[in-house]
Amino acid sequence: MSEKLRLLAEESYAGELRALAAHEGGHRPPGWKLSPRQVVTYLMGGVADDGTPITPKYVGSRALIETAVATLATDRALLLLGMPGTAKSWVSEHLAAAITGDSTLVIQCTAGTDENQIRYGWNYAKLLADGPSREALVPTPLMRAMEAGKICRLEELTRMGSDVQDTLITVLSEKMLPIPELNTAIHARRGFNIIATANNRDKGVNDLSSALKRRFNVVVLPLPERVDEEIAIIVKRVGEMTATLDLPAPPNVAEEVARVVSIFRELRGGATEDGKVALKTPSGGLSTAEGIAVLVGGISQATFFNDGKLTPATLAASIIGAVVKDPVQDRVVLGEYLETVLKKKPGFEDYYAALTEMI
Ligand SMILES: Nc1ncnc2c1ncn2[C@@H]1O[C@H](COP(=O)(O)OP(=O)(O)O)[C@@H](O)[C@H]1O
Ligand SMILES: [Mg+2]
Incomplete structure (x- = not known):
């Protein structure tokens, strides 16, 4: 048994992910470890091409998961919406694990989240000593996801202020993160995308601006019907x-x-x-x-x-x-x-x- 209190999705299900990845299984979008069909099999359960059983992670509508996966293969980002406890974070973690093998690039959005936690921050000791440089820059999970062509997960997107949310617009429309201090920009590698979750029951949330909303496909996760x-x-x-x-x-x-x-x-x-x-x-x-x-x-x-x-x-x-x-x-x-x-x-x-x- 592992000493870790909680294993990441990609650790817990490493065997299943390996078995799925071992076979072609259809067209893989650039930067993806599995084909969209294999990602859906990983989430909904089934059998890998070599006969390895795949346990279901999400129990519910396959069509919803297909829509979510298909969205991530386009240049639009995915927003999972629903009541608390409808597996939004769970699905987001497993999607990131299946698509890029890494579910750890997460930003938990709160009312106190500022732009530095979304774009990049500075190591002030280095900044003061040597001035702005790439070494003095502290990358956020979003920046690392862009550089590595991975998925960045934004938890509870609507809890952070609307002005901070809007810093995502450039990232999502231009696929680029400008760094004016260094007179440069980070260009997202293929495979980069964002999965955000938001709760439709919270009070005091900051609704997405229409400019940002337009860049997300929304998938609503329901409470189990039956x-x-x-x-x-x-x-x-x-x-x-x-x-x-x-x-x-x-x-x-x-x-x-x-x-x-x-x-x-x-x-x-x-x-x-x-x-x-x-x-x-x-x-x-x-x-x-x-x-x-x-x-x-x-x-x-x-x-x-x-x-x-x-x-x-x-x-x-x-x-x-x-x-x-x-x-x-x-x-x-x-x-x-x-x-x-x-x-x-x-x-x-x-x-x-x-x-x-x-x-
Ligand atoms: N339809 C479902 N299929 C599989 N697990 C579910 C489902 N609904 C809820 N869960 C379980 O509920 C737990 C909480 O889900 P979570 O993703 O934290 O909820 P949310 O982020 O929507 O508030 C997880 O352990 C998840 O496995
Ligand atoms: Mg959650």
Whole structure:
């Protein structure tokens, strides 16, 4: 087992990427390690030409992933949009790993991100000693991606100020990064592109200017439509994550995932599964990713404090933590849900008891 807490996509799936790359597999755009078809196989799962099984990374619509991959083969950048926890960052990491073998060129955009973190910065000691020179320049992940012909990932693009976002316009339209201090410019190598993610639920975001928007193709990643899809995603990811954490998997994981998903979907959708009772929705997203976090937390608690037995009681605190993001309103929403729905829901008696005891 690796000493690293988390392996990069290109490290975890090095074998799969090697097996896919070993065969032609169709036309490869300049600078790409795999053909677009192979990239889609890597993300959606399948079999490599030499028979190596490829595990699915993204569970959902193949057409969406095809659009994303096709976009990256053009001169337009890709913007993955969606609710929190819809696998935007996950897909972005795996796309970068499959296309260029390097998912590490990432910029996390925040309200405090300035132009120096997007374009380039300066090593001030060198700058003062010797004046502006290439050695005194500190390249950003974006600049390194341009020079190496790789993919730069911009996480949560709309969180940084609009003026900073607009520094990307030259990069995306001219494929060039001017460095006026050195009277030169970095020209992007073939293979360079940008994958940005943005959250369509955040408050206080800075919408993209229309000039910048025009340079992105938007792919919206949805929450899983079907309940069985959502259960499958959570069971798979929980299995992978507990294995990395060296936590033994309790035998009833799938059963508890199904019950937690059922509760989450009712609360998120604002109605009971049969559609008969309308419900208030909590302020948080209750996404698939929250479901994964609840189960992993519960399994850890079960392992260390409950003889490995995963029960509604070991999951209750994490469920409440996921639902109650606003301590006043969400507590009321959950309380009402418990009394009007969960109390009478067949097969959920133990969840009702555990949650009412703890809320
Ligand atoms: N459709 C899906 N297919 C595979 N994994 C998913 C899916 N939806 C959510 N996940 C999982 O949810 C977790 C969080 O996703 P993340 O990419 O951080 O969300 P986002 O960036 O959209 O907020 C990841 O571990 C990912 O594997
Ligand atoms: Mg993200």
